[in-house]
Amino acid sequence: MSAEQRLIAYLDGELSPAEREAFEAELAADPALAAQVELHAALSARVARTYAPVLDEPVPPRLTAIASVANDRGGLMSSLPRWAAMAACLVVGVLAGRAFWPQGGPLAMHGRALVAQGGLDQALTHQLASDPGAIRVGLSFRARDGRYCRTFQSPDDHLAGLACRGDGRWVAETAVAWTAQAQPDYRTAASATPPAVLAAIDAMIAGEALDAGAERAARDRGWKP
């Protein structure tokens, strides 16, 4: 063990009791060694202090969301179609800028954005929460940045999420693999909304969700802010 190795192992509590005792005896007799120990102790404290505040930061909802994907149906990820499992990690894909989505799915990569297309785009643009359809639209609300956002659930695609309107398209802010619960009544939006989507709403919403009248009015204006 080199002198530095020994000193650092001492500070890290990695010496055996006998080694420790011997080192402490040297330390008492050698002010230069003691000064070295002090410098290294200060470095340890400084490095720890630099990163400690990260523990107190709020965890971004997108991270909690991925870990929540499997919700109460254990092993969901493995039992779903491959593209639905991909939805679970869509943010990874978006950030990596990879176009992994199969053509013809409900969402497609455009640059770094995941954009609703086909039936999902139609439902988000035209459907009211009270309207029936293969895709259900849940809550509509104004985000803090002024955009209109809507939650959706597509049982056929095993997908639930939150999309916001901007530049004439719906961009998915969150999308998670999701399966309608056994009871046929998955219409009750709130109870069927996955926690990840609820967390995204909480993080984005300005004020309250739109009521039926405000929802209709916003739709009739083409979701323009």
Next chain:
Amino acid sequence: MNGLEREIVGLLPRLRRFARALARAPADADDLVQLTVERALTRRDQWRAGTRLDSWMFRIMKNAWIDETRARSRQGGLFAPAEAGERVGDDGAGAMEARLAAAEVERAMARLPADQRLAVALVLVEGLSYQEAADVLEIPAGTLTSRLVRGRMALMADLAEARP
């Protein structure tokens, strides 16, 4: 959410801290956490209940970080510019000073070679024992110690220079 997901959510603050020590820019660090969680969930059958989840996930993150670093260096200069990791706010003078001191450490960490940065992050930031850190990195304890010592000496030299 079942047991593993719940435990992973509980670990997120520590995963974010470890990632920040590796990747520096907060957005890069959170991407790394995301990749780690996603990989952990797809490999959940490799996780043995009763063993330490933090060590298992640190190992996944280590591998993910090395993969990403290699991929990025092949594509050339995709790393966030050095200053992107710094968030010097307009809070009080004391907080500002602490922030600047932290930024110096972050800069010095970012200059360490990957293997030394991993050793320093696991032992100094995450508080793992040498044996635990060696297990995460899949290296002998002796190799861990020498990387840790080299990393510490480099940080020491770097930070001494930064101080007038």
